[in-house]
Amino acid sequence: MSESSHPENFIPAMSAIAREAGALLMQYFHQGLKIEYKGDADLVTAADRASEALIRERVSKQFPSHDVMGEEQGLKDRGSEYRWYVDPLDGTTNFAHGYPVFAVSMALEHRSGDTETRIAGVVYDPTRDELFTAEKGRGAHLNGKLIHVSKMAQLKECLVATGFPSHKRHKNPNIFFYHQITLKTHGVRRAGSAALDLCNVACGRFDGFWEFNLNPWDTAAGVLLVEEAGGRVTRFDGSPFELNSRETLASNGLVHDALLHEFEEIFAGRGLEALPDPRVYQR
Ligand code: IPD
Ligand code: CA
Ligand code: CA
Numbered sequence: 001m002s003e004s005s006h007p008e009n010f011i012p013a014m015s016a017i018a019r020e021a022g023a024l025l026m027q028y029f030h031q032g033l034k035i036e037y038k039g040d041a042d043l044v045t046a047a048d049r050a051s052e053a054l055i056r057e058r059v060s061k062q063f064p065s066h067d068v069m070g071e072e073q074g075l076k077d078r079g080s081e082y083r084w085y086v087d088p089l090d091g092t093t094n095f096a097h098g099y100p101v102f103a104v105s106m107a108l109e110h111r112s113g114d115t116e117t118r119i120a121g122v123v124y125d126p127t128r129d130e131l132f133t134a135e136k137g138r139g140a141h142l143n144g145k146l147i148h149v150s151k152m153a154q155l156k157e158c159l160v161a162t163g164f165p166s167h168k169r170h171k172n173p174n175i176f177f178y179h180q181i182t183l184k185t186h187g188v189r190r191a192g193s194a195a196l197d198l199c200n201v202a203c204g205r206f207d208g209f210w211e212f213n214l215n216p217w218d219t220a221a222g223v224l225l226v227e228e229a230g231g232r233v234t235r236f237d238g239s240p241f242e243l244n245s246r247e248t249l250a251s252n253g254l255v256h257d258a259l260l261h262e263f264e265e266i267f268a269g270r271g272l273e274a275l276p277d278p279r280v281y282q283r
Contacts, residue, residue: 003027003107003277007236009054009135010108010119010120010135011120011122011133011135013060013062013063014106014108014120014122014133014232015122015124015131015133017054017055017058017059017069017106018104018123018124018131018146018237019060019126019195020054020105020128021051021055021088021104021123021124021283022104022125024047024049024050024051025051025056025102025104025126025133026057026126026127026280027129028045028046028047028050029047029095029098029100029164029178030147030180031152032098034264035172041255043187044136045091045092045096046090047095048071048072048088048089048092049072050071050087050215052070052071052073052086053088055068055104055106056068056070056086056087057082057124059168062255063082063092065078065080065082066080066082066084066088066108067070067079067080067082067084068084068086069083069084069085069216070084070085070086070087070088070217071086071087071088071215072088073215075263077137078228079112079130079175080258081106081110081111081112081277082108082109082110082111083109083111083116083194084106084107084108084109085105085106085107085108085109085118085216085220085221085243086105086106086217086218087103087104087105087106087195087218089103089104089105089166089216090103090104090105090123090179090193090194090195090196090217091103091191091192091193091195092166093166093192094191094192098191101127101191101192101193101196101253102122102125102126102191102192102196103123103124103125103126103128103195103196103199104122104124104126104191105121105122105123105195105217105218105220105221105222106121106122106123106221107120107122107221107224108120108121112254115283116222117136118220118224119223120133120135120136120224121133121134121136121220121222121223121224121225122134122221123195123196123198123199123222123225125196126163126253127197129143129152130142130143130166130199130206130221130222131143131144131149132199132202132203132225133222133225134202134221134227134228134229135228136224136228137228138228139226139228139229140202140203140204140228140229142199142203145161146199147202147203147204147225148200148203148204148226148229148230149202149203149204149207149229149231149251149252149254150205150207150252151204151254152207152252152254152255153254154255155184155185155255155258155259156184156185157167157185157186158185158186158237159185159186159189159205159207159208160181160185160187160188160189160204160206160207160208160209160210160253160259161183161188161189161191161197161201161206161208161209162174162177162178162188162189162197162209162212163190163192163193163194163214164190164211165211165212165213165214165245170236172212172213173212175211176266176272177210177263177266178190179260179273179275180262180266180272180273181259185274188233189206194209194211194218194219194222195213195216195218195219195221195222195250197209197222197227198219198222198226199222199231200220200221200226201226201231201250201251201252202222202226202228202229202231204229204252206238206257207246207251207252208238208250208251208252208255208259209249209250209251210248210249210250210259210263211248212246212247213244213246214248216243216244217265219241219243219248222250223241223248223250230249230252231250231251231252231253231258232250232252232253233248233249233250233251233254234249234256234260235247235248235249236249236260236263236267237260237263237264240258241277249263250254252272
């Protein structure tokens, strides 16, 4: 079967499940809830768990043979040819603080022999009622309208985005990249939902996005959206992106080489702008 000719259209079912999970998240969001910790500064709420339980229930009813890998419950691998990657609430820290930037992210992968193809992806932002959908070989849509990455070709005119993992922040080098890329662009946004960051590249609001150490459930849907919207996604050295890459660099394609060049320079420690000294500022 060719990658682009998957006969079944899973998007309507995935969209309905994502909308239902999003509505559930909004109920929790309005009522306020207790924060728990999975680790130091790694938050989880009852809403994360309830959303994943709902999604799993709907998938098992409609697609009983499919496997599901979800952030909260992991994967019970039954060797199915279909695997869902589910982030039931991407942006938990925002959610728990009442900051309305979060989403439900789901992707479906088809597995045949050694070949794994992500065939469909859905990201639903219930705060804006924005549903992003993509099907392999059939383009990307926002609320049913075809979307495309931006046409920005100059890095210095770009608006880009990044994120920081909620745990192990002290070991993450991204603060250096944040600093350097901020000085080379119109700015770097750090909104707190990697799935939405990728969707915002797909629809041209952002020209690029990068993050260290994302997990498959963060990226599986958003990466397909960027690719289907005409963009490019690689590792930080330009090699092909894979779900377990731990490096995600997405762009409109036009500024990808420029971003790769900046990454090479930063990793090599070349041409770095020195961090401003707060003591000098104070004087
Ligand atoms: C997090 C968000 C955030 C990113 C973190 C992720 P979660 O997902 O996507 O933007 O910076 O790396 O862990 O924990 O809210 O599902
Ligand atoms: Ca996530
Ligand atoms: Ca999550």
